[in-house]
Amino acid sequence: MMPRMDRSDGLFLYRQMLLIRRFEEKSAEMYALAKIAGFLHLYIGEEAIAVGTIAALRSDDYVISAYRDHGHCLARGSDPGHVMAEMFGKTTGLCHGKGGSMHLVDAPRRFMGGYAIVGGHIPLATGLAFATKYQALDLVTVCFFGEGAIPSGQAHEALNLAALWKLPVIFVCENNRYGMGTPAERAIALYADVAETARSYGITAERVDGMDVLAVRDVMRKVVAQVRAGQGPLFIEAMTYRFMGHSMSDPAHGHYRTKEEVEEYRKRDPLLLLKQTILSSNLGTEADFTQLEREVGEVMTTAVKFADESPFPAPSELYNEVLAE
């Protein structure tokens, strides 16, 4: 399928990916400065999946993710300042500092959270979809997870329930080839075609180039329409690669993959690919990209300043929000 894109559209997609890229780079910087603590899993290299997928959704559709969730949250439109403040543990954070990097939630934007037990949020996605179907709403739910979740029992239980009850959920498997330091071929029996897992439950599944934001959006537009029309769940395997380590505690390459391998994948950097397409299609110029860099740079400067200047929560906040009144 030929990608459909005009100038503003192309520059919008690029800007979204650039925002995530610069946000993640700034996060790493802030981690080094000890402004951010705990676990920090960067999405660098995988931006096209979040941006391409979410660009095909309506604002009232549900999105849920795992712990590498900054990109999905930002692509959903969350304010970078509030996301950064959450990672700083500040009271102005999306979750008042109670969630952190792995547990971002932006309910008004229907970003229903990042979850950090591998596979554990996939049943939640079927539940969001169950609720929309129960209420006869024409909403879809998108569930992002890594290929590392595929062997988990909860993933299989969720796939079975989604297929059994024809739930309007789209499973988006971000196959970045490694579950932490373990390559897929040492973890997944069907590593060469993990989408086969979904097919074994009768779910239509297809693979897409997860470095190509236009390809992702095209396939998602098709799939979202099918699911919204009531055809039941669908499964997309987006082939991608993370350019950084699993988290901040490991380097980009070393024990489990080589520098050469990382460099090879960096040639297919999703930002680079889209930029080349925009330039070669005469939809934009270098000046446009310079302008976008400047804009996003300003957004990030403002976001970090906001997070930095925001107060930490008072200890008296500790017991708030454990239970609903």
Place this chain on the structure above:
Amino acid sequence: MLISYREALNQAMREEMRRNSRIFLIGEEVGYYQGAFKVSKGFVEEFGPQRVVDTPITEAGFTGLAIGAAMAGLHPIVELMTMNFGIVALDQSVNNAAKIRYMSGGQLSVPLVIRGPGSAAHQLGAQHSQSLEAWFCHVPGLKVIAPATPHDAKGLLKSAIRDKNPIIFIEAQLLYGTKGDVGDGEYTIPIGVAEVKRVGHDVTIVAYSKMLLLALEAADQLSREGIEVEVIDPRTLKPMDLPTIVASVKKTGRLVIVEEGWRFCGLGAQVAESVYTAAFDYLDAPIQRVTGEDVPMPYSRPLEDAAIPDKPRVIDAVKTVCGRR
């Protein structure tokens, strides 16, 4: 109106489901089979399969699905065929249901009831005879209810269904057939309020669920021997109504706690700690605990009987705190 514990639960769910179309019942055999213990008898006929949802044997999957549905505004009642199977879904109840409100900074809520029979019946073996309430009580973000009588079961289940939080509602298999008066009109019982089931002045017994019946039998016999026991049923295990227990202990000066669960880290240990802290100077004797034995439940009847609290052990404990042994 004299009805069984089973019928009381049935009435509670039926009345609430008639009031609110967002409530649905989900679990194994809840629909066409009428419930493994016939608690949902007649439900699929009245409410239809959309609201009385039979599931495959996939506790983590359907508990997670229910949590997701709750996040999207529905109010699920999850029936576990037995609470033992709740262990399979523990990731969902502990990592998701209990934490989602807090992690999201109060943006999301999980109004959900997870209910089913706990504790031993007769010779069901080690995997089907467990009293797991202490596990759930340990987790911030969950409320835990374990009613002993049909009246309490009905009133508390209705309150649980109207609550905005995830609630573990533990029934007892051997209580399903017990009868009690539930009156004629509609009523609810507030969560977190204990009830003095028998007034006395010599010693306080705290007992809940099936153990309440044991405590009352023991109190009858002790009364004939000149010891007047005050029996308190907390009914809600978390949040527990400690003021009512402490007030009674201040009156009697003696406390026996009866629970079917294992002794080590059992619920009674927490009750004892709370009472020692609040009323140490009022105690005339060390608190006694009567508990299940710290073994996997054996199958053979004499061994099973040895593992579960019985009337002689309760009487013995009361006499010990009274210095009459």
